[in-house]
Amino acid sequence: MARDASIRENAGFPGMPDFRNLGVWLRVLLAVNALALLAALLRNRDIAALPREFAELAALVEPVAIASVLLLAASQRSLLSRLAFWPSVGYVEAIVAALTTAFMILFGLVEEIGLLRALWWALLAAAAIIGWLVLRARAQSPALAEARLMALTARIRPHFLFNSLNAVLGIIRSDPRRAEVALEELSDLFRVLMRDNRDLVPLSEEIALARQYLALEHLRLGDRLAVQWEIETCPPDALVPPLLLQPLLENAVYYGIEPAENPGPIVLRLARENDRVIIELTNPYDARHVHASGNQMALENIRERLLLFFDIESSLVGRKIGAQYVVRIELPYRHKRGVSR
């Protein structure tokens, strides 16, 4: 259940920032230094001494800040992301307090500054920085993530649309019924492409859509297109980002099937391994036909969307293995009951 909570926060309500994120590190250090400067300014009596006073203060607070962030990043997955918001604030404060004490003793500053005074300021600064990061995330991320999501899902190769329409026109006189079915499939596909694709969908829906897409491509490519489905252990209720399979298949067709004379089959394996969903797509690959950049662009799009939905709990790896190209996606297994958005 704790894992579900973390997903909920990733997707909707932003909670404690992810300390594995470089941007969070930079912001923490920036904030710490800004607070040190503010403190130096308030205490300052002689403006000429300001740079020295600021440097001394920064040298004092920076080691604590860096060590805290490192410790938080290290315990992010195992502990921090499993805690609810307020306990996680307590956890962060405890780490800051412990490290402040440790550094005070290590540098022999307990006498000079006073432990209680140092702890008071350190905890206050930590609370202020957490507050700032949380507010910032809450103000920006949902809108930003949504906008990026919309931009990312709006893509389909015009190549596919125009070739499909041309193929339908090609059979309309000889096989009007097949042409009718093809147009129905095409409109179903575009209905999904154009709908609001912000919510996770069951894998079974994605499979149905992929089959419609493949039926259309079969019309053009005939027997050159063969797809082998390995879905014995596939969890049909698993929730996945919408439009995950179809772009993967489209990519495989464009780079693996279309330029090849006798291409082998595309193999699509969908499986569940414990609490992970595995999606593995293998297609024939010939380096002479693949412009690496184009291929990467499509995969990058899917990778970014996975990141928006699952953060780093999902992964996408594309590899060339001999004459095959293998894309492997892993995501956490969730189903309807587990997610409420």
Added chain:
Amino acid sequence: MTALRLIIVDDEKPARERLKNLLGDLQGDLATYVVAEACDGVEALERIHAGPIDVALVDIRMPRLDGIELARHLAGMARAPAVIFVTAFDQYAVKAFELSAIDYLLKPVRATRLLEALKKARRLPTDADIWHTLVPSGRAHLHCIERGRVLLVPVADIVYLRAELKYVTARTPLREYLLEESLTHLEQEFADRFIRLHRNCLVARNAIAGCERNTSDDGESHWSVLVVGLTERLPVSRRQWPQVKALIRD
């Protein structure tokens, strides 16, 4: 007026059907006769070598030899058909076609456009710059015809190219192929890959193993190049020797 002889080159059957339907509809306006259909560039080359064809309607994305490479092969051929590209969506290629006044149609093809294009169909340009934009790294294959069959010769396998009478011979480590090409055009197209040794010979830069100096009967000395995998020596002309020497020194 005699009917225009056509070849339709597309790997997708419905796309070929569509063009045939439209040509049928247009018979009243323009008499055409589809001499052949081909699934890829290699089949198209075979049919074009087999007999005269006026216009080729050519898809771009195809297996084995794609449409643009096919056109690059045709551009150097005597009695090659005019070419009209038919493409669904290739922004890069379409831009290049516009710039070089090469004819193209967009899929789904419309009858009126097809008619216009057929009426003004032109021969392909032979300008090296145009082809350099369309196929920046040069073709991947050259081709030769043997007993009516097209053989693709991977450019990467060619050790040297030598002009003999009206043909060019391409030598790979395994055998020789007779090409209908011009050595000058090949030198321009593959400037990065081959270096000229002599008025009638280009050698692959990466195949040069070394050089040796020979003295002929009349007492004049000249240089020749040794190539990887072959025992024969290729003579270097006095005029080309400085460039060849610079390459060997690197």
